[in-house]
Amino acid sequence: xxxxxxxxxxxxxxxxxxxxxxxxxxxxxxxxxxxxxxxxxxxxxxxxxxxxxxxxxxxxxxxxxxxxxxxxxxxxxxxxxxxxxxxxxxxxxxxxxxxxxxxxxxxxxxxxxxxxxxxxxxxxxxxxxxxxxxxxxxxxxxxxxxxxxxxxxxxxxxxxxxxxxxxxxxxxxxxxxxxxxxxxxxxxxxxxxxxxxxxxxxxxxxxxxxxxxxxxxxxxxxxxxxxxxxxxxxxxxxxxxxxx
Amino acid sequence: xxxxxxxxxxxxxxxxxxxxxxxxxxxxxxxxxxxxxxxxxxxxxxxxxxxxxxxxxxxxxxxxxxxxxxxxxxxxxxxxxxxxxxxxxxxxxxxxxxxxxxxxxxxxxxxxxxxxxxxxxxxxxxxxxxxxxxxxxxxxxxxxxxxxxxxxxxxxxxxxxxxxxxxxxxxxxxxxxxxxxxxxxxxxxxxxxxxxxxxxxxxxxxxxxxxxxxxxxxxxxxxxxxxxxxxxxxxxxxxxxxxxxxxxxxxxxx
Ligand SMILES: Nc1ncnc2c1ncn2[C@@H]1O[C@H](COP(=O)(O)OP(=O)(O)OP(=O)(O)O)[C@@H](O)[C@H]1O
Ligand SMILES: [Mg+2]
Numbered sequence: 097x098x099x100x101x102x103x104x105x106x107x108x109x110x111x112x113x114x115x116x117x118x119x120x121x122x123x124x125x126x127x128x129x130x131x132x133x134x135x136x137x138x139x140x141x142x143x144x145x146x147x148x149x150x151x152x153x154x155x156x157x158x159x160x161x162x163x164x165x166x167x168x169x170x171x172x173x174x175x176x177x178x179x180x181x182x183x184x185x186x187x188x189x190x191x192x193x194x195x196x197x198x199x200x201x202x203x204x205x206x207x208x209x210x211x212x213x214x215x216x217x218x219x220x221x222x223x224x225x226x227x228x229x230x231x232x233x234x235x236x237x238x239x240x241x242x243x244x245x246x247x248x249x250x251x252x253x254x255x256x257x258x259x260x261x262x263x264x265x266x267x268x269x270x271x272x273x274x275x276x277x278x279x280x281x282x283x284x285x286x287x288x289x290x291x292x293x294x295x296x297x298x299x300x301x302x303x304x305x306x307x308x309x310x311x312x313x314x315x316x317x318x319x320x321x322x323x324x325x326x327x328x329x330x331x332x333x334x335x336x337x338x339x340x
Numbered sequence: 341x342x343x344x345x346x347x348x349x350x351x352x353x354x355x356x357x358x359x360x361x362x363x364x365x366x367x368x369x370x371x372x373x374x375x376x377x378x379x380x381x382x383x384x385x386x387x388x389x390x391x392x393x394x395x396x397x398x399x400x401x402x403x404x405x406x407x408x409x410x411x412x413x414x415x416x417x418x419x420x421x422x423x424x425x426x427x428x429x430x431x432x433x434x435x436x437x438x439x440x441x442x443x444x445x446x447x448x449x450x451x452x453x454x455x456x457x458x459x460x461x462x463x464x465x466x467x468x469x470x471x472x473x474x475x476x477x478x479x480x481x482x483x484x485x486x487x488x489x490x491x492x493x494x495x496x497x498x499x500x501x502x503x504x505x506x507x508x509x510x511x512x513x514x515x516x517x518x519x520x521x522x523x524x525x526x527x528x529x530x531x532x533x534x535x536x537x538x539x540x541x542x543x544x545x546x547x548x549x550x551x552x553x554x555x556x557x558x559x560x561x562x563x564x565x566x567x568x569x570x571x572x573x574x575x576x577x578x579x580x581x582x583x584x585x586x587x588x589x590x591x592x593x594x
Contacts, residue, residue, distance in 0.1 A: 144474055175476025185471035189490050198485060199475040244471075251475060 097122045097255055097286045098143055103152035105138060105310075112138045114310045116152070120255070125287045127297040127318070130307035131333060136290040139307065140257050143288065144177045145170060157254055175203050178248030178256040182263050184240040186232040186247070192219065193228040196247045204251065211250070218246040222276050238269030242276055255286040262293060294337060298322055306330045344538045351528045355546070358519045364438070366519035368546065374438070374520060375507045378445030379453075382506075383499070385446055386453030387492075391483070393458055411451035417512050420444050424516045437518040441510065449506050456498045460491035497562040504554050508547065521546065 098120040105113035112135050120126045128136050141147040142154060145161050154162045161173050187195050196215035200206040206214070219225045222242040224235075232240055241261055248256060258277065262270040274296050281287055281300045291297065297304055297318050304321040306314040306329070314327045325331045348355075358366015365373070392404040411419065423444045427435045464487060472482040492499075511522045525543040529536050 146470055146473065171476045171478045174474055177474070179471075179474035181467055181471065181474075183465075183467050185465075185467035187468065187471070187486055187490075189493065199477065202481050202485060203476040247475070 097124070097157060098288060099155050101153040103142065103149050103154055105142065105147065105149045112310050113142070113149070116312060118305060118312055118315065120286060120288055122254075122286055123284045124302045125281045125285075125289070125300055126303050126305060127301040128288065128290045128305045128307060129292065129294075129297065129333075131336075134307040135310040136307055137259050138310075140259050140288060140290050143257055144174045144179055146179075171203070175199070175251050176253050176255075178245075178251060178253040180241070180244050180248055180256065180258045180261045182260040184232075184237070184244045184264070186240055186244055188232050190231075191228070192224065192230050192232070192235070192243050195232070195243060196250045199247070200250050214250055215246070218249050219243070221249075221279070222246045223272070236269060237265045238272045241265065241269075241273045245273075245276055245280075249280075255288070256280065258287065258289040258291065260290050260292070262291065292337075294322065306333065308333070343535055344542060347528065347532065347535065347538055348542060354528060355521065355524050355542070358524050364519050366521075367524040368521050368550070370438070370518070371507060371510050371520040371522075372550075374441060374445065374510045374513065374518070375503065378442060378449055378506050378510075379499070379503045381442070381446045382449035382453055385450030386457050387488070389450060389454035390457035390461060393454065394461060408451045408454060411448060412455075416444070416448055416509055417515065419448055420512055420516060423447075437513065437516045440516055441513040441518045445506060445509065448509070449502060452505075453499065453502055456495055456502065457491065460495040460498075461487055463494070464490055493568070494565060496565055497558050500554060500558040500561060504551050504558070507551060507554075511547075 100116040100118045103113055103116040104111070116139065128139065130136055138147055142149050142162065143156060145166070149162050152162075153160060156173065156177060159169070159173050159176075160166055161170070166173060186192075187198070190198060193212065193215055196218060197208070197211040200211045200214065201208060216225060216228065219228055222245055224239060224242055224246070227235060227239060227243070232243070235243065241264075245256075245261075261277070262273050265273065270293065274293060277287070277289070277296070278300050289296075289301075299318075301318045304314075304316055304318050305312050306316075306321070306325070306327065308329050314321065314325065314330050316326070321330070322334065325334055354367060356367045357369045358364065360366065360369070364370075389404050389408060392400045393408065395401055420441065424437075424440050427440055427443060468486055468490070469482055472486040477486065510518075510520050513520050514522045514526070517523070522543060525539055529539040532539065
């Protein structure tokens with residue numbers, strides 16, 4: 097579904113992604129973890145071309161999103177990849193319902209009634225149907241993030257990307273967002289999640305990618321990764337994590 | 341002091357609408373029309389200039405940046421004179437003082453406002469644009485539905501202040517015989533000959549009242565915008581769904 101072949105990225109002369117070769121299969125849930133500054137955000141943001149790569153090839157659902165010919169088709173490709181940000185990025189001038197209906201109507205040309213019906217179904221799914229008329233600033237962080245997930249799902253993307261979706265949340269709100277994500281995973285959504293929630297990774301992920309210094313150092317199923325990590329760097333990362 | 345009242349009593353119509361209907365519309369009416377049309381036309385110009393200055397294409401960015409810098413670095417009076425002499429040459433027609441002044445104001449206020457618009461756009465968090473991109477909105481959609489509505493809303497107070505400056509700037513139309521309020525006051529002064537202080541006192545008070553009222557409106561608007569930014573939905577009621585979907589409004593809000 098998402099495949100990286102020899103992907104390299106530079107920020108000026110800093111080598112942010114080095115020779116990334118990896119693949120997310122259809123229906124698979126991949127958790128990307130690693131220390132701060134290791135390039136997790138950079139990696140996940142290349143998938144819908146919020147960051148451009150220097151070399152290599154990145155395909156999403158068969159489409160070469162970083163290719164030179166993608167520029168023309170980029171918006172359509174992006175609309176087929178859901179992205180959930182650490183900072184929610186809801187549109188503050190629109191109500192919750194409008195946040196969710198805007199893009200289906202304006203990007204995909206869905207009729208207003210259909211967009212509203214879909215939006216209400218998705219808001220019900222994330223447990224926020226009663227907040228449809230509220231504005232983002234009136235919601236808690238956890239509620240905003242759930243709206244953001246509903247907004248991304250409204251485009252009916254075959255794959256969803258999450259960049260630390262719970263890192264900006266108060267601890268008591270982490271659970272509600274993770275449970276929405278768990279539900280998505282159970283429904284067979286292809287997901288790539290950057291997260292420090294190791295409980296979630298252990299329970300939901302099909303595979304864990306461990307990154308450091310712009311490289312994927314280890315790819316393993318969560319059971320193996322957490323009980324017997326192979327790479328010395330992942331061992332250190334996990335023991336640091338447990339120390340906290 | 342009574343002479344001020346007398347002057348107003350004898351000349352209020354001239355000060356209000358100039359020699360209309362026996363001559364062109366003038367007085368406060370002309371001043372306000374000039375300012376309102378000036379700012380209304382300058383507004384789309386300013387958005388276009390701001391977008392050009394923010395565009396990734398140098399061919400667009402550089403000339404517009406040059407234009408904005410030049411306009412901001414030249415006194416308005418100079419631009420009025422340039423337009424006054426240049427416009428007839430360019431169009432091949434004689435152009436009325438009113439039109440000349442309007443064109444100048446649109447250019448001048450457009451350039452000033454464009455800086456406000458640009459700042460408003462740049463002040464929005466980058467995440468807004470990224471979220472819009474990630475949902476598949478192209479440049480037009482991002483600007484139209486996400487960026488400009490927020491930036492322009494936040495800018496409302498600045499735009500109103502710019503409107504107040506515009507009213508004051510229209511006085512300069514006097515030098516090319518635009519028949520606005522200052523022109524009318526000067527006509528009165530020329531008739532009376534002996535009471536310049538009273539006449540120009542009236543003129544100053546009139547400008548002050550108009551601009552002060554608008555300044556107060558700006559403060560009010562600023563508070564509303566600030567409140568809206570904090571998340572209290574001020575004047576934007578959510579339209580309930582007409583299709584029978586359960587759409588609760590804000591009852592259960594904190
Ligand atoms: N726009 C940029 N310009 C230059 N360097 C950047 C830029 N964005 C990120 N970097 C650098 O690239 C590296 C990887 O950043 P990235 O944000 O991908 O890390 P991360 O793994 O997501 O970290 P965190 O857990 O803190 O979010 C960091 O060293 C960072 O300083
Ligand atoms: Mg990050």
